[in-house]
Amino acid sequence: MLSKVGSYNYHIESYACDFTGKATIPVIVNCIFQAATAHANERGFGYDDIRKDNVAWVVSRLSIEMSEYPEHDENITVETWIEGVDRFFTQRCIRFIHKDNRVIGYARTIWAAIDIVTRRPVDILAWRPDLADYVVPDQECPLEKLAKIPPVNGVEPSMGYTVRYSDIDINQHTNSIKYIEHTLNIFDLKMFKEKFIRKYEIVYLIEGIFGDKLKLYTQAASENEYLIDTKKGEESICRSRILFHPVIAGLTRNPMSAVE
Amino acid sequence: MLSKVGSYNYHIESYACDFTGKATIPVIVNCIFQAATAHANERGFGYDDIRKDNVAWVVSRLSIEMSEYPEHDENITVETWIEGVDRFFTQRCIRFIHKDNRVIGYARTIWAAIDIVTRRPVDILAWRPDLADYVVPDQECPLEKLAKIPPVNGVEPSMGYTVRYSDIDINQHTNSIKYIEHTLNIFDLKMFKEKFIRKYEIVYLIEGIFGDKLKLYTQAASENEYLIDTKKGEESICRSRILFHPVIAGLTRNPMSAVE
Numbered sequence: 292m293l294s295k296v297g298s299y300n301y302h303i304e305s306y307a308c309d310f311t312g313k314a315t316i317p318v319i320v321n322c323i324f325q326a327a328t329a330h331a332n333e334r335g336f337g338y339d340d341i342r343k344d345n346v347a348w349v350v351s352r353l354s355i356e357m358s359e360y361p362e363h364d365e366n367i368t369v370e371t372w373i374e375g376v377d378r379f380f381t382q383r384c385i386r387f388i389h390k391d392n393r394v395i396g397y398a399r400t401i402w403a404a405i406d407i408v409t410r411r412p413v414d415i416l417a418w419r420p421d422l423a424d425y426v427v428p429d430q431e432c433p434l435e436k437l438a439k440i441p442p443v444n445g446v447e448p449s450m451g452y453t454v455r456y457s458d459i460d461i462n463q464h465t466n467s468i469k470y471i472e473h474t475l476n477i478f479d480l481k482m483f484k485e486k487f488i489r490k491y492e493i494v495y496l497i498e499g500i501f502g503d504k505l506k507l508y509t510q511a512a513s514e515n516e517y518l519i520d521t522k523k524g525e526e527s528i529c530r531s532r533i534l535f536h537p538v539i540a541g542l543t544r545n546p547m548s549a550v551e
Numbered sequence: 552m553l554s555k556v557g558s559y560n561y562h563i564e565s566y567a568c569d570f571t572g573k574a575t576i577p578v579i580v581n582c583i584f585q586a587a588t589a590h591a592n593e594r595g596f597g598y599d600d601i602r603k604d605n606v607a608w609v610v611s612r613l614s615i616e617m618s619e620y621p622e623h624d625e626n627i628t629v630e631t632w633i634e635g636v637d638r639f640f641t642q643r644c645i646r647f648i649h650k651d652n653r654v655i656g657y658a659r660t661i662w663a664a665i666d667i668v669t670r671r672p673v674d675i676l677a678w679r680p681d682l683a684d685y686v687v688p689d690q691e692c693p694l695e696k697l698a699k700i701p702p703v704n705g706v707e708p709s710m711g712y713t714v715r716y717s718d719i720d721i722n723q724h725t726n727s728i729k730y731i732e733h734t735l736n737i738f739d740l741k742m743f744k745e746k747f748i749r750k751y752e753i754v755y756l757i758e759g760i761f762g763d764k765l766k767l768y769t770q771a772a773s774e775n776e777y778l779i780d781t782k783k784g785e786e787s788i789c790r791s792r793i794l795f796h797p798v799i800a801g802l803t804r805n806p807m808s809a810v811e
Contacts, residue, residue, distance in 0.1 A: 305598045306584045306726065310719045317717070324566045332624070338565045339624060363721060364592070364599060455736035456743060457577070459570045461623060466566065476715035480761050483716060501740050 295427045296372040297330035305363035311483060313360040314367070316491050317472050320353070323385050323398055324468070326369040334425060338461075341404070346413050349405045350467050351380065352437045354492040357396035361389055372427040379403055379412050381422065384432035397434040407462070410498070440494050440530040443520035448506035449477045454499050465499030465528075474519045474531045477509055486515065486535035493531045499523065555687045556632040557590035565623035571743060573620040574627070576751050577732050580613070583645050583658055584728070586629040594685060601664070606673050609665045610727050611640065612697045614752040617656035621649055632687040639663055639672045641682065644692040657694040667722070670758070700754050700790040703780035708766035709737045714759050725759030725788075734779045734791045737769055746775065746795035753791045759783065 301322050309315045314322075331337040331348070341347065361367045368388040375382045385398040404413040415422065452473055460466040471493060499505065505528060508520040515535040521528045561582050569575045574582075591597040591608070601607065621627045628648040635642045645658035664673040675682060712733055720726040731753060759765065765788060768780040775795040781788045 304581075304585055304588060305721050306588070306728065307581075308721045309716065310721065310723050312721050315717070321564075321567075325564055328564060328566070337624075364597075456569065456738060456740060457575070457732045457736055459740065461565050461568045461570065461572050463570050468566065472717045476717055478716060480716060480719065 292424070293334055295425050296370055296430065297326060297333065298368060298370045299326045299329055300366055300368050301325065303361045303363055303365050303367060308363045309483065310480065312363050313487075314362070315360075316355065316475065316488055317468050319355060319357065319360070319387070319396075319398075320468050320471060322367060322369050322387075323353075323355075323371070323400065324350075326371045326385065327383055327400065330371050336419060336422060341419075342407070344418065345407050346404050346418070347407050347462055348402045349462070349498075350400055350495060351403045352401040352492075352494050353398065353467075354434065354437050354490065355396065355398040356434050356490045357387070357488065359389070359395045360487065361395070365390065367395075372430050373422070373425050374399075374428065374430070374432060376415055376422045376426055378414055378416050381415060384430065384434075386432070397432055399432060399434050399437060401437060405462075437492065437494070440492060440532050441518060442527055442530065443508040443510045443518050446508055446510060449509040449519075451504065451506040454501055454503040454505065456501075458499075459501055463500070465503070467493075467495065470495070470499070470521060470529050471531070473505075474507065474521065474533070477507055477519065482535070484538075486537050488533060489515075489536035490534040491531065492533075493529055495529045497523070497526060497528050499528050503528075552684070553594055555685050556630055556690065557586060557593065558628060558630045559586045559589055560626055560628050561585065563621045563623055563625050563627060568623045569743065570740065572623050573747075574622070575620075576615065576735065576748055577728050579615060579617065579620070579647070579656075579658075580728050580731060582627060582629050582647075583613075583615075583631070583660065584610075586631045586645065587643055587660065590631050596679060596682060601679075602667070604678065605667050606664050606678065607667050607722055608662045609722070609758075610660055610755060611663045612661040612752075612754050613658065613727075614694060614697050614750065615656065615658040616694050616750045617647070617748065619649070619655045620747065621655070625650065627655075632690050633682070633685050634659075634688065634690070634692060636675055636682045636686055638674055638676050641675060644690065644694075646692070657692055659692065659694050659697055661697060665722075697752065697754070700752060700792050701778060702787055702790065703768040703770045703778050706768055706770060709769040709779075711764065711766045714761055714763040714765065716761075718759075719761055723760070725763070727753075727755065730755070730759070730781060730789050731791070733765075734767065734781065734793070737767055737779065742795070744798075746797050748793055749775075749796035750794040751791065752793075753789055755789045757783070757786060757788050759788050763788070 387396040630646040647656040
C-alpha cells in the first residue's frame with residue numbers, strides 16, 4: 292500500500308504569476324487540486340476510478356492560510372493527506388513547503404462525492420469503505436476547521452459577471468477556481484501592492500451553470516477582512532472570506548516563519 | 552551544449568479541462584509557454600537571465616493548429632525549437648505529440664525582446680548574438696507563417712470586459728492567455744459541443760493595462776471562421792482568427808491523423 296501522505300513538487304510558472312511576480316491564490320488552489328488528483332489517482336479513487344460508479348468528487352469548502360508565497364520560477368512542495376471521512380464528506384489537508392524546508396502554509400478542503408446523474412450526494416462510507424484506510428488522523432494541520440461564512444446583505448453589488456465557456460468545468464458546472472478568481476477581481480491593484488492574502492476561505496453552496504448572471508456583494512468585516520457573497524438573484528452560490536496582511540516594507544518576504 | 556530541440560511532457564489536469572473533458576486552447580497555450588520557458592531557461596535566455604539586462608520576452612503572434620486535443624488525465628509531449636532570429640523577433644515552433652507517438656498539432660509563436668523600462672523593442676542580434684546558435688532552420692513545422700488578421704469594423708460589440716487583477720501578468724500588462732480566454736467566451740456551449748477549434752491565431756498589437764475597458768467585435772468570415780477584434784475605444788489591442796471544425800458523430804477523436 293502506498294504511503295498515506297502524498298508529496299508533490301510543482302514549478303511556479305512566471306506567466307501564471309500576478310504583477311508582483313508571485314503565485315496567486317488561484318495558482319495555489321491549482322497546486323492543491325493537482326496534488327489531490329494525483330494522490331487520489333495513485334490510490335484508486337481518482338476521477339476515472341470513481342466515474343465508473345457515476346460518481347465525481349466536488350469540493351465543498353476550502354481554506355488556505357499562507358505566511359508567504361513562492362515566486363516565479365521557484366518550486367513548491369505540496370503534501371496532502373486525508374484527515375477524516377464521514378458519511379457525506381472527506382476532509383483533505385495540505386501542507387506547503389518552500390525552499391530550505393520552510394513550511395509556508397496549510398490548507399483544508401472538504402469534498403463531497405456526487406452522483407453525476409442525480410447530482411445528489413453519495414454515502415461515502417457505504418460506497419467506498421476502503422477510503423477509511425487512507426485516513427491520517429494524527430498528522431498536524433494547525434489551521435482551524437472551516438467555519439460558516441455569513442451572507443452579505445443590504446449593499447449594492449461590487450461587480451457582476453456572466454458564467455461563460457471558460458468558467459465551465461468537466462462536470463458541466465462552474466469551475467471552483469474560477470469563482471475564486473472572480474472574487475479577487477473586486478480589488479484594485481493597489482490592494483495587492485500593499486497587502487498579501489493571509490487567508491482565503493470559500494464555501495460552495497449551489498452549483499453555477501452556463502449563462503448564470505452572478506453578482507458579487509462585498510462587506511468589509513474588519514480593516515483587513517472582506518466577506519464576498521457571490522449570488523444569483525437572491526441565492527448565494529458561494530461565499531468567501533479574505534483576510535489580508537500588510538506587506539512589510541523592505542522585505543520581499545513576509546517575516547512570519549510559518550502559520551501559527 | 553544542450554540539444555536545440557527541447558522536449559517536455561505535461562499532464563492534462565481534469566479540473567483545467569472544459570465541459571467536453573478535453574484540454575482547451577488556453578491549456579495548450581499554457582503548455583507552449585511552459586515549454587518555451589523551460590527551453591529558454593535551460594539554455595541561458597530565460598526570464599531571470601534576461602531580466603539582468605532589463606529585458607523581457609513578449610509574445611507578439613501565436614498560431615496553433617490541432618487535429619485533436621488530449622483529454623483529462625492524458626499526457627502530451629511538447630517539442631519546441633527556435634526556427635529563426637532576426638533583429639526584432641524570434642520565431643519559435645512547437646510540435647504536439649500524443650499517445651502512440653501521434654503528432655496532433657503544431658504551433659508557431661513570434662517573440663519580441665522588450666526593454667522593461669522603456670517598453671521599446673531591443674535589437675536581438677546586437678543584444679544576444681548567441682541566440683543564433685540555437686536556431687534549427689530545417690526542422691519541419693508544416694504550419695503556414697502567421698499572416699495579418701484584418702480588423703473588424705461596422706458591427707456592434709459581442710461582449711465587453713474590464714481588465715482586472717487576474718488579467719494582469721508579471722510584466723504589469725494584460726496576460727496573453729487571458730486575452731485568448733476572453734475571446735472564447737463569446738461563443739455558446741453549443742458551438743463547442745458541435746465543433747472543435749481546428750486553428751487559433753492571435754496577433755498582439757498594444758499592451759492592455761489594468762482598468763482598460765475592452766470590447767470584442769466579431770465577424771463570421773466564413774461558415775466556420777470567426778474574426779475577433781479586441782479593442783480599447785477605436786484601437787485594436789489584439790486580433791484573433793478562429794477556425795472551427797465539426798466534431799464527427801460517433802468518434803471521440805477527430806479522424807484527421809495530423810495537421811497536413
